[in-house]
Amino acid sequence: MALLCRRAASSLSVRPYFAYFRFFTSSAHLSAIKRPPGSPTFYTGRAAFYDYVAALERAINHTRGTLKILQLSPLPEFALRSLPSPVSAWKSKDELESALTAKLSASRHRRLVQLLNQLNDYRRIASTAGHDDLAQGLDRVLEMFERPDKEQHLRRGQRKPIVIDEHGRAYAYGARKTSSARVWVISSEYATAAKTQAGNASPPVTEILVNNMPLNEYFKIPADRERVLRPFQLAALLGAYNVFAIVRGGGISGQAGAVANGIAKGLAAHVPDVELILRRAKLLRRDPRMVERKKTGRAKARKGFAAKLLRRDPRMVERKKTGRAKARKGYTWVKR
Template sequence: MRTSLGSIAQTTCIRSMSSVSPPNVTSAQVPPTSGYESLSGFQLKPASPSYFTTNPVYNELIVNLDYTYSQYRPVTKPSKTAQRPNWLNKDALTVAVGVDALKTSQYRLIISKLNQLATLTPRPSAIEAIFSQFSKSEEQLSQKAKPRIVDHLGRALATGRRKEASASVYVVEGDGKVLINGQDSSQYFKKSQDRDSVLKPFKATNLLGKYNVWALVKGGGTTGQAEAISLGVAKALLTHSPELKPTLRKAGCITRDMRVVERKKPGQYGARKKFQWVKR
């Protein structure tokens, strides 16, 4: 391959220019700039990788709680009988964390991490500082919940929750009508087991057909909504007749079921199920 003399001369000129050291330029000769126009204006490296996530404040909190546990776990003795503080509710914890909103799953994860730290005994001052931020104060603990009463129309209001469903239930003496979001229970719930779940407190106390129910429910599926209404009905019945508590307790009507669907894991077919392994 032939090379022209002009290209050789040009290459030699470029190499000679690159070998010459650049002149000394003082800061007085360069006008001050800002932003990305100067080297001093480049964005600094974030202190934590959580900066690049969708919710950096929440993710940084989870990382710090895990790090605190791993740091003090070797020098303390975990105890399952250690007393746990009364944690803030979801709304108050959202404000304490400093985010706009927390999902229910995120709130439960934070509480589980805090409960994990609560098992460490004796508790270092760093853990006590975390607990003081996310636990209820003495003033909040002294505030008692308002007692449920029957209003001037003879209605008792109660709230029931199950999974992601939440229901506000009014119970009043009547002939046994059940309205859910303005519809009859037979129209709203197509499954007989969901309709039976709503009436379970009445059947357990032999009060079927003696009270009317009006419920507003949202969130979750039909099973969660039916069980949320059932819990609300049981609580409202206690407002009318507190002596029914042992019967409802024995039937399991006034204890909230805290079980939720386990989340799916990445790289798996479901929460526990793995993908089928194929040899060839």
């Protein structure tokens, strides 16, 4: 039995085994073996998106820890209200998709924007507190996600400031309903004299010309004149400035509102301290209300026709029916 085992062992050759090992350990075969991915997000199918999300979350955690060490987080409510308003101009959804080389659903885009807004809040805190190094580091992180035309995008909704020319005139544009007004506001002689002569006791006089006509001649209704003078009364500047206005379009009431809107803007340019008062009175903003259009079948926009006198009565005489004395009355049978 032992002899048979020795013969069987001698008959088996080890060469095929070593040849098999050399084949699978050759350099060509090792180069063909797939290496493990560098990031665990490879198996999610959206590696680029989750890599950016993980990087933003790490930046948020690091910044939050730094602000806690600096005793800047969390801030009380009054401190948060005193911070400058958040300003952001992130790339659009299509631009982010091209940058990440992946499709973004609405929920993923919302998650990415939430992380960017949180990091932007930390940047506001760092820049306001004077930690420029931390703010610049956050700038480098966020600039990859900001629009290339950020400055133009942020200036798009802002109004141009009213400039006072060399003659001391402030030009403003006012509007109300379909009326528009170009208004020039200039310091009156009373205001100039008050600066040079403190003892001048002459009453203040404001000259207002509308389409080259005095105010009381152009606006016959007292309510319209009160509407024009309301910015002066609220700002306590009655008599300090003269006004010249050119009005076009609409009716008298709309033109009075347009002139008042332009005067309020001009006064805010001359005296910035009264801007808050005029803004709270809603004089610096155009009144968005417009005249409602007339509806078909109605006398006006909503008014119906009074007492149906302007409309034909649709009732007609009912015809006589066969077998009846009239339309509905039957015959009366009398016994004889």
